[in-house]
Amino acid sequence: MPEGRYDRQLGLPELGNGGQQKLAAAHITVVGAGGLGSSLLFSLAGIGVKNLRIIDHDTVSLTNLNRQFLYTPADIGLNKAEQAASRLAAYDPDLKLEVFAKKVDETNIYELIEGSDLVIICVDSANIRYLLNETCCRLGISYIDGAVNAFYGYISYIIPRSSACYVCQNGPLHHVDRPEGSRTGTAMVLGTAPAVIGSMQAQLAASVILGCSQAVPGNRYYYNGKDQSIDMVRHQRDPDCSCCGTADLYKDGEMGK
Numbered sequence: 001m002p003e004g005r006y007d008r009q010l011g012l013p014e015l016g017n018g019g020q021q022k023l024a025a026a027h028i029t030v031v032g033a034g035g036l037g038s039s040l041l042f043s044l045a046g047i048g049v050k051n052l053r054i055i056d057h058d059t060v061s062l063t064n065l066n067r068q069f070l071y072t073p074a075d076i077g078l079n080k081a082e083q084a085a086s087r088l089a090a091y092d093p094d095l096k097l098e099v100f101a102k103k104v105d106e107t108n109i110y111e112l113i114e115g116s117d118l119v120i121i122c123v124d125s126a127n128i129r130y131l132l133n134e135t136c137c138r139l140g141i142s143y144i145d146g147a148v149n150a151f152y153g154y155i156s157y158i159i160p161r162s163s164a165c166y167v168c169q170n171g172p173l174h175h176v177d178r179p180e181g182s183r184t185g186t187a188m189v190l191g192t193a194p195a196v197i198g199s200m201q202a203q204l205a206a207s208v209i210l211g212c213s214q215a216v217p218g219n220r221y222y223y224n225g226k227d228q229s230i231d232m233v234r235h236q237r238d239p240d241c242s243c244c245g246t247a248d249l250y251k252d253g254e255m256g257k
């Protein structure tokens with residue numbers, strides 16, 4: 001019998017009984033193809049997720065290469081989403097890749113994430129994180145959040161109108177809005193931290209798609225890259241949340257833009 005690409009995982013009960021087909025059929029949108037996105041995208045493609053939408057307007061720079069291993073020095077100056085797709089297509093020619101070399105904003109976010117079974121947030125901007133949270137809540141699309149700083153990071157799985165959302169966890173935007181210069185994208189981060197957190201996001205995504213995730217939606221899982229511990233911080237859905245808690249947002253089935 002010829003060897004298959006997924007032979008080493010098909011023996012797992014979660015994969016063998018239609019699980020591999022679930023991975024192949026899932027449509028996953030990845031917002032941000034930087035440090036988190038590099039390990040996330042390779043991991044998802046590796047296990048057999050076939051439908052990937054990659055969104056990133058940014059171009060590759062030399063300072064990205066300590067953590068964004070989708071790219072090589074030859075990619076410097078080129079768009080990340082396009083170069084990521086090129087690299088992944090070589091890794092698995094069967095991938096169905098959608099590429100959006102666009103900056104996510106209020107005018108395009110619906111078209112960018114509509115139709116996704118799961119959105120994975122790999123951005124370094126608080127503003128975009130809030131916008132994605134609000135849009136996912138409105139569209140009822142579950143998403144996985146992730147962020148890194150220095151040696152540390154966290155992941156969280158959000159089910160809109162069921163678990164705590166990002167606003168339930170953090171409060172409204174004005175409480176944490178920071179000047180552009182303090183974005184984590186320009187902050188210091190050890191290159192291995194996003195590799196770990198991006199892989200954790202991929203592992204969580206796989207478990208969610210396979211229906212075997214035991215992570216508590218709405219809670220956050222914090223990874224400490226110095227002592228290697230993972231701590232869970234509980235978050236309850238806030239009935240008065242300005243994003244997911246009020247009846248106003250969804251009154252009359254309103255899902256408008």
Ligand SMILES: [Zn+2]
Pocket residue numbers: 164165166167168169237238241242243244245
């Ligand atoms: Zn909320």
